[in-house]
Amino acid sequence: MIKLRIRPIVEGREYCSEIVLSEKPVSLLGDVDVEGGIVRGVGEISGKILVVPASVGSTVGSYVLYALSRNGKAPIAIVTSSIDPILATGAVIGDIPLYRLLEPWDKAKNMLRGVKEGCIVKGEYLVVG
Amino acid sequence: MYLTKEEEAMLNGEFGEAVELAIKVVVKVGEVLGATKLISVVHAHISGISYFNILDYGLEFIEHLGSTDARFRTFTTANPYAAINASFIGKHFSSEVISKQVRVVNVLKRMGARAFTCTPYYIRIPKEGEHLAWAESNAVLYANSVCGAKTNREGGPLSLMEAIIGRTYFGGVHLDENRVPEVTVTVNALKNELEVAAAGYIIGKYFPTTIPYVKGLNHDYEYYLKAFLAAFGSSSNSPMVILEGITPGYKRLLSRGRACKNENIPVAEIREFIKEHTRDACSRALYVLGCPHLSEKEVHDIINYVLSRGVINTQDKEMWLITSSSVKLSNDLKLKLLKYDIKVYEDVCPAVTKLSMIGVDCVITDSVKALHYIPKLAGVPAFLLDRVSIIKTFTRGGSLLD
Structure with missing residues (x-):
């Protein structure tokens, strides 16, 4: 079992789900299909724990997280190394739990490669394996 | 984060759903950026209202806000919208695009937007030291660098939330210690608005995250400054330029700064840039x-x-x-x-x-x-x-x- 330390920015409840890892930053406005709940090049995120290094691109990207929620296609949580105002704004208006990853990105990425499922525990850990 | 009694009440929903959501966003963003409190702003300026940028996602969110009783709690202006009323040699936009853009504009008007412009500094001239919550990079740069007011470069959705609560997080260039130059850049002998603007763009490319102190800029006309700052804001993320002889209190800001490194942007480089794009x-x-x-x-x-x-x-x-x-x-x-x-x-x-x-x-x-x-x-x-x-x-x- 591996425990990765996280800290809640927008809090959610405890849950386990599939993990979707994006190794590269995601452009919310450019890379996300809000109808399908898909991050292009990464896969389906709806109902899953999305782990990304950062978000990039236009500030109106926050609205994309809102749209995902409205369509019932939002991830169940987002875990990220680098939290910026666009992601924080989007998580609040989309009511999507958001966690800052406290481990170095490269270490976390290597640990999460090929991992199928994980759990958010007490808002403090992402537990896998 | 420290919140006043009124802000606590906002967060607890006593001012309605939209205010509760808005303050939650601003507090979270402030916490992420290390702010310890909120401050009132005298003018909010919202960006991200063109239907072509926000698409149905933004339209839906803005209309959701519009369905509540949310009103802007401070003097608020917004960016210009898409030129849907325009025609070009007889060709017009489709009625679908027009109606979606009009819906966005109508909600913002109902909430209290006073004007739709990317130059809010002509609508209400900011005073030195005033706190603002402005999105739209050229306006942010103008407010900080020409007027001596204080605003970070807010994102579109965030600025909308800040207009609803009339506050922003106390961080970034609202703090005097962050309004200091880190490099000195000299630009001499520029002859028109195009050269001045190209200089701004090139400086921004060289220093995408630092506040430069700029010497020698031709500012014969007010619109030269506007063109310079708008171009700088296109290539740099910095919210401010300290302009010799222009920025209020620039000598005081310099004395606190670390602008010991000197750079010179040769006129030849600026003219080459223009030639390449002309x-x-x-x-x-x-x-x-x-x-x-x-x-x-x-x-x-x-x-x-x-x-x-x-x-x-x-x-x-x-x-x-x-x-x-x-x-x-x-x-x-x-x-x-x-x-x-x-x-x-x-x-x-x-x-x-x-x-x-x-x-x-x-x-x-x-x-x-x-x-x-x-x-x-x-x-x-x-x-x-x-x-x-x-x-x-x-x-x-x-x-x-x-």
């Missing part, structure tokens, strides 16, 4: 003056110059003068300009408009900011030409001024 014609060309929006003085200077010259039948091109409806122009004057194929559009922005949809093949402009954004957002190539040459393309000489 083109004076293409088929179905749209010539744009007014990115950022023209001031009242600029509009009248341009119109007086145009009317002092003769009419040319141009056929496959148009010129748009872009400004805010706070600049009052008579219909008579607009009709006179139409003879030259020059149109005045108010409260809109061609750079956030899919110009390819109305058959524009290229944009020719005196704005380096437009040069940067038009290909990305409007879907057509853009080129540079100085203001006087653009006007001469649409008018016949022979007057005393020529």
